[in-house]
Amino acid sequence: MSVESGGSSAGSARATDGGRFGRGAEPPSEGKHEFAVIGRPLPKIDAWAKVTGETRYADDFFLPRMAYGRLLRSPHAHARIRSIDATRARALPGVYAVITGADLPRVKFGILPVSQDEEALCTEKVRMVGDAVAAVAAVDEETADHACRLIDVEYEPLRALMSIEESLAHPEVRIHEYGDGPNVHKNVALQFGDVEAAFARADLVREDVFFYEGNTHLPMEQHAAVASAGPDGKLTLWSSTQTPHYVHRLLAKILEMPAAHIRVVATPVGGGFGGKLDPFAHEIAACRLSQLTGRPVKIACTREEVFYIHRGRHPVLMWIKTGFTKHGEITGCHLRTWLDGGAYGSYGVASTFYTGVINPVTYKIPVYKFEGARVFTNKPPCGPKRGHGTPQPRFALECQIDKAAEQLGLDPAEMRKRILAEPFTKTANHLTVTTIGLGECIDRVVEASGWRAKWGGWRSQSEGASAAPSDNRRRGVGIACSAYLTGAGTAVYWNSMPHSGVIVRADRSGGVAVLCGATDIGQGSDSILAYLPAEILGIDPKDVHVHPADTSLTPVDLGSYSSRVTLMCGMAAIQASQRLREVVARAVARKLEVDPGALAFRERKVGVPDDWEKAVDFAQAVELAEAMHGVLAFAGSYAPPKRAGKYKGGGVGPSPCYSYSACVVELSVDEETGEIELHDVWIGHDIGRALNPLLVEGQVEGSVYMGIGEALMEGQVFRNGVHKQPSLLEYKSPTTLETPEIHTFLVETDDPEGPFGAKEAGQGPLLPVIPAIANAVYHAVGVRCDEVPITPEMILKGLELRRRGKAARVGPERIPRFTFKEPVVVESAFGQPADAIAVRPFAQ
Amino acid sequence: MKARLSLTVNGETHDILVPVHKTLLEVLREDLGLTGTKHGCELGECGTCTVLVNGEPVLSCLALPADLADAEITTVEGMAEGGRLHPLQQAFAELGAAQCGYCTPGILLTAQALLADRPSPTRQEVKEALAGNLCRCTGYTKILDAVELAALRMGAPR
């Protein structure tokens, strides 16, 4: 499945167009392989530093005269601050400074312009256990800790609201004063076509209720930041952040100083998964403490603090009603979601939309209605964890499809294949879908897993599942699919500038420097920024020096979130490299007296393929070009095609292209203990093109692993306002022993929107894993778990229900009383052809 | 209270003056500048801070230097010999077993101890040896592959 959209021959003198850069970029080589770098399983460019311990993460910075900071955090889930007295702390020897909210400008901030509700150090109220109220800089961490204990804070405890129901039931208690109702942060409703009519047309209409517990990113690296304010009034912050640009902008606002005098450097991030996307109290406090003490200040958060920083998966309660024909086609779908947002806005408005808007990208859903509400509670704020708002409704939809398939007597794999969305069309909610490799993904996992034999038709529930002789374990298989965006179509603040920029600079050594604001969080963005220029310039990735994520040096990239980096930085890097290549080609063409279009770039040489002995070394080619053109530095810019649906809320959901995944899980369930053992996971992922299959597999495997954790053990549990498990021991995550063999199949669709056809891999493959596990559990023991994580207790409860002749379903029983907004009613765009030419800014 | 200690790390002996309750993790990172050793909890729960003490994996966040006066300590900085990477390091780099790389030093050292003990472990044995080292990025697949590859290469005559 591939679509041409006007490529251009690289190396020709004319500027490349906005269509495919990919095919034009390869040298007209006689090589067996299409590309020299792309598609090869190369080590990451930073692999050597990482295996030798040389990579310097934020906490590895030790600067001369550096002070150590700590935050004092609230022990109350909800309380008014009566007074803070730091006299005793200030008097402690070794303490350089103590600050409270009074030492910071009185501005509230938040990552989204519509949710400016945070303070680095709370002044009037704390809204969760872990809210910061004061910060100390001292000679060492121990002294700083000690000083924190000497700060006297008088609190007046308020009623803590710890669940969606509680927050809605107590409008007299207000966590925030803003929002779409008492304790309601956001209330949205969108309708595309007449769902009631669609249900009337259906042969089967199902209504189901699901709950997805919240969980956290748990990066192995705890957040850390080092700030250094100079006597010139300028400030540098090194931080383990996924979004240096947003931190830069917000620091200027929060500290009320010119952004031009602030430099934010994202250090290599030791795992992010969305947990390092907001500006945080420790970053801001480190900056202010450095300004006050005239010393660099480091604040490294403890593991417990990372649980409070959170911004993880929202707990979401869902009601979903879907109509099916007897062949399994969906006639329409109506989804309601209630998100437990925690104490602050964070990305929550976007999260709310994301619980609704991506579902229609996978299957043909001609008519769609979505209502969502995000509710404030006195818990750590939720935000964008891997998959951002989409794993929850995906779980609901895929489990519901499984139930429908059973009722209709259809093979759930077959049924899904029958209803796949159509490539190059629009969805009901006006999202433009380009290539879709989902059918092939399903084929690959069905085939590799031996699905047909293992699944073997729907079993009657009482019969139980295939009994392995002489033990209590029952085997089962389950399938699910998903789609995910390759980069959000809009920035978190409205602007018409590029989403990503790259500068490529060639020097006389033949080395190439690449400057880009992207942050490598382990996904390999630095490597992608070396591979693409290397491919286009015919040099080795080793010849490329990548300088990432430094706001005073690198063009803006919006950040490592929404699976946007490979596509957006990649496209910008390609454009910059093409521009360099054209100039070099012109210079070499003049010397060799040939047409620039005839030149190939490969093996560190530039020349005419038929006359390769005359080819000049790349370093020499650079010198020729520099003599002709002057300094060789070229910029590339990328912004996504403008395709937002023309309705309020249409800005969340559009993406240049969507990745697709299909997953089969095989597991056994012990009917005695309720324990689940995973055996194998087969996952097919439509990656568009694997720029480096090794890295893509790594992203897929990591996503599957994280999905397994969410499905079976990870959950944020609170008791009496307190996090029950803010430690790695109690917050269970899969070890080597719980992680099964993962079999990855990459499907290439060569998407016209992606760099060399590539789509995302870092988030999408998480999504189908959770419902595939739930569906496999049902297949194994006939228990429907409509809630995750699925625990042994739930299984046992389900089995007990079955024994008593009741429906063996475990999950939420009811939905809150809640009035959604009047929906924004828009006509369904389902099935309309994709716009022939998407307007992509900066393409020329 | 501070104590004067001598500590042998990666074959070099250091004389240091440190508070007696300072952990090996802190001394390595802060006093000896060996920041290759990472931490994920400082409570003995994640394995990230693993170093080798006389060849055995030890959680440096729980160890006290005062108890290690006569021990041979190995950190990730000591794995390569004379600029030549340890086969485990080579395999981890080649197979993409280090994504963010934060868990990598601890896992490399744990694996080194395993291979010293069992030169050709089964996959299950590798899993068991690494069960105390959390990695949030890789799903462990490439890590297990890399340990197996290194074992193969170390066993094969070169």
Ligand code: FES
């Ligand atoms: S830091 Fe030592 S075990 Fe986690």
Ligand code: FES
């Ligand atoms: S590679 Fe990131 S935690 Fe293991």
